[in-house]
Amino acid sequence: MIVPVNSSNSTKERILGAAESLFAQRGFDGASLRQLTSAAGVNLAAVNYHFGSKEKLVEQIxxxxxxxxxxxxxxxxxxxxxxxxxxxxxxxxxxxxxxxxxxxxxxxxxxxxxxxxxxxxxxxxxxxxxxxxxxxxxxxxxxxxxxxxxxxxxxxxxxxxxxxxxxxxxxxxxxxxxxxxxxxxxxxxxxxxxxxxxxxxxxxxxxx
Structure with missing residues (x-):
């Protein structure tokens, strides 16, 4: 189950929290950006804005x-x-x-x-x-x-x-x-x- 994301967190923190939960469950290859954006409640543009790529997102985690x-x-x-x-x-x-x-x-x-x-x-x-x-x-x-x-x-x-x-x-x-x-x-x-x-x-x- 995905760990609930606190809506008071910044968009960046919400993305990091959702990504950490997904990667823990499904691995880096098994978790898609679509799943990530859905869990974090953001669109792909927000992920690209804050991190640029999935690889950079992983590094930031x-x-x-x-x-x-x-x-x-x-x-x-x-x-x-x-x-x-x-x-x-x-x-x-x-x-x-x-x-x-x-x-x-x-x-x-x-x-x-x-x-x-x-x-x-x-x-x-x-x-x-x-x-x-x-x-x-x-x-x-x-x-x-x-x-x-x-x-x-x-x-x-x-x-x-x-x-x-x-x-x-x-x-x-x-x-x-x-x-x-x-x-x-x-x-x-x-x-x-x-x-x-x-x-x-x-x-x-x-x-x-």
């Missing part, structure tokens, strides 16, 4: 979420990077916790389904966009992991970071087996998720 997320990640990383007493857990927390905070509400969780779609569909154009705009964030985290895990080869380190990123995306998208119980608040559930995921990732990253 990612920018409005990932800019803030990765700024938060880098701020958290800056507090621990390069310090003598920094642990793998500290760095993983800087990477994982801001992402879980993003997914705490319905719209954030919806975006993570869009992100999962992006990787599942092997969209090379989108992957290039993500690499060009956010690759520097992963490089900074990778450098800190490499400092703390000098015994790992570059290839092995990349494997482990990739697997941790996949586990995080899975946890954020709500596809997993562990669902929040009705008597557990969203805040408590998110903290439980963070603790379990960080412990799991520490073990995976630190394994000889």
């Amino acid at each position: 990612f920018r409005r979420r990932l800019d803030a997320l990765n700024n938060s990640r880098l701020e958290a990383l800056a507090l621990v990077a390069g310090k003598e007493n920094t642990t793998i857990e500290d760095v993983l927390a800087a990477f994982i916790r801001p992402a879980l905070d993003l997914s705490h509400d319905e719209s954030g969780s919806l975006f993570m389904r869009v992100l999962a779609r992006a990787f599942a569909e092997h969209d090379d154009t989108l992957r290039q966009f993500l690499s060009e705009n956010y690759g520097h964030v992963m490089r900074q985290f990778t450098a800190e992991f490499a400092r703390l895990l000098p015994q790992l080869s570059k290839q092995e380190l990349y494997w482990r970071i990739d697997l941790v990123s996949g586990a995080l995306t899975h946890a954020m998208s709500g596809f997993g087996m562990i669902q929040r119980k009705s008597d557990v608040s969203e805040t408590v559930h998110r903290e439980q998720t963070a603790q379990h995921l960080i412990r799991f990732a520490v073990a995976g990253m630190s394994h000889p």
Whole structure:
């Protein structure tokens, strides 16, 4: 079901919200511009005016979420990077916790389904966009992991970071087996998720 769009939002925000919902459900190729304009209550001219193309619309969906997320990640990383007493857990927390905070509400969780779609569909154009705009964030985290895990080869380190990123995306998208119980608040559930995921990732990253 399409997430209801708040009529008080700007036209641009309504288009972004409708597109995010459609892409999460049907993928980038499966959602047509006609479906998008119908869900957003706008005409095609409005989409073209604000975004120019479907590709640029997709990019804007990612920018409005990932800019803030990765700024938060880098701020958290800056507090621990390069310090003598920094642990793998500290760095993983800087990477994982801001992402879980993003997914705490319905719209954030919806975006993570869009992100999962992006990787599942092997969209090379989108992957290039993500690499060009956010690759520097992963490089900074990778450098800190490499400092703390000098015994790992570059290839092995990349494997482990990739697997941790996949586990995080899975946890954020709500596809997993562990669902929040009705008597557990969203805040408590998110903290439980963070603790379990960080412990799991520490073990995976630190394994000889």
